[in-house]
Amino acid sequence: MLQKVFxxxxxxxGMSAALWLRNLGFEPIVAESESESGGMQRLNFLKNNWILGSESTTGVDLASVHRAHLETLDIPVLTEASTKVDVSAQGVKIDVLRRGSIQRSFEALAIIIATGTRFRSHEYVSKIAGWGSLLSSTVFFGPFAFSKLALTGQSEVLILGGGDNAFENAKILRDLGCRVTIVCRSNPKAQRKLVESVRANHPGSGVELFCESAVVNVIRLEEKVEVRLRSGKEQIFRRVSRIHVLYGYEPNVSFLKNWSFTSSSPLALDSAGYVVVESGQRTSVNGVYAAGDVCNPNYPSVITALAQGAIAAKSIEMDSRC
Ligand SMILES: Cc1cc2nc3c(=O)[nH]c(=O)nc-3n(C[C@H](O)[C@H](O)[C@H](O)COP(=O)(O)OP(=O)(O)OC[C@H]3O[C@@H](n4cnc5c(N)ncnc54)[C@H](O)[C@@H]3O)c2cc1C
Structure with a gap:
């Protein structure tokens, strides 16, 4: 009988791990919390030109190519699923729940955590004075904050954040003719090329950058927002039509509250909540592996996720021989 890996x-x-496991002679079963597989790239309508040999493919196309490949292999993907897991020395017991009811229960040789990250949201800004009074039509979170802007006619944008997403957003908005103010708490952490391309055109470009700065308070006006910034000793006021919050990502590990570890300590996470992995994508708990952004804060990308999924699968195959 084939050995199951969850x-x-x-x-x-997750999809790369499933493919490799199937090729290595295991029975992979995938659970996905959303209604469709594909991960973050499912939402990326821009070209993903970071994968050798697929320069004109959008993230959306890539996700559907990945999905189609698993379908040809008949690998089950249980969608809209949540899980209850017990990890013991004998293996892993899993209940897959859908809308609160157990859909399937089984035992597996091993489990791979490939739950990725999510962008930081309200909790990172809710303490700014006046934030609670802002209209939802003026505040946007995450990398696609810019996507429907053209329909609104709004053109003065405050971006909070200093990573790649913040500077990519600034570039896109500038090219759409917006006036952009970027406020970073420290110095920019974005790729140098991106920062330089935004800075190079400053101040004529319509992008201004405040480093080591913070928003002190916001005041809701009729259609705009008055923002008071602190930058060094200076106080600066800007009137904007929308605010894009791009404070980066955090790992999806909240499912761990439904996990029990019968014969080991709980899974080791780092101080930011990422799953700690050692060589071969092995975690601190036997039988538990992790792959992709959930354990890879420094090099998140499609290509590293695909590679780590493959490595986790190969490690399971090697460990199963011991
Ligand atoms: C806007 C944007 C553009 C990007 N552009 C590029 C690019 O051009 N090139 C590039 O290489 N990378 C890009 N990335 C990054 C890339 O998308 C990620 O690094 C990659 O998707 C990571 O893959 P992953 O499988 O680790 O995680 P994800 O793609 O995040 O997939 C994780 C999956 O796990 C699911 N999940 C979460 N929690 C649970 C749970 N408890 N139970 C079950 N399922 C769960 C999620 O719904 C998701 O489907 C971009 C990211 C964004 C947001």
């Missing part, structure tokens, strides 16, 4: 998350890492 995979949590159907993004590039």
């Amino acid at each position: 995979i949590l998350g159907a993004g590039p890492a």
Whole structure:
């Protein structure tokens, strides 16, 4: 009988692990919390030109190519699923729940966590004075904050954040003719090329950058927002039509509250909540592996996720021989 391996998350890492496991002679079963597999790239309508040989493919196309490949292999992907897991020295027991009811229960040799990350949201800004009074039509979160802007006619944008997403957003908005103010708490952490391309055109470009700065308070006006910034000793006021919050990502690990570890300590996470992995994508708990962004804060990308999924699968095959 084929040995089951359970995979949590159907993004590039989880789907790659499933493919490799199937090729290595295992029975992979994937559970995905969303209604469709594909992970973050499912939402990326821009070209993903970071994968050798597929320069004109959008993230959306890539996700559907990945999905179609698993379909040809008849690998089950249980969608809209949540899980209850017990990890013991004998293996992993899993209940897959859908809308609160157990849909399937089984025992597996191993489990791979491939749940990725999510962008930081309200909790990171809710303490700014006046934030609670802002209209939802003026505040946007995450990398696609810019996507429907053209329909609104709004053109003065405050971006909070200093990573790649913040500077990519600034570039896109500038090219759409917006006036952009970027406020970073520290110095920019975005790729140098991106920062330089935004800075190079400053101040004529319509992008201004405040580093080591913070928003002190916001005041809701009729259609705009008055923002008071602190930058060094200076106080600066800007009137904007919308605010894009791009404070980066955090790992999806909240499912761990439904996990029990019968014969080991709980899974080791780092101080930011990422799953700690050692060589071969092995975690601190035997039988538990992790792959992709959930354990890879420094190099998140499709290509590393695909590779780590493959490595996790190969490690399971090697460990199963011991
Ligand atoms: C806007 C944007 C553009 C990007 N552009 C690029 C690019 O051009 N090139 C590039 O290489 N990378 C890009 N990335 C990054 C890339 O998408 C990620 O690095 C990659 O998707 C990581 O794959 P993953 O499988 O680890 O995680 P994800 O793609 O995040 O997939 C994780 C999956 O797990 C699911 N999940 C979460 N929690 C649970 C749970 N408890 N149970 C079950 N399932 C769960 C999620 O719904 C998701 O489907 C971009 C990211 C964004 C947001």
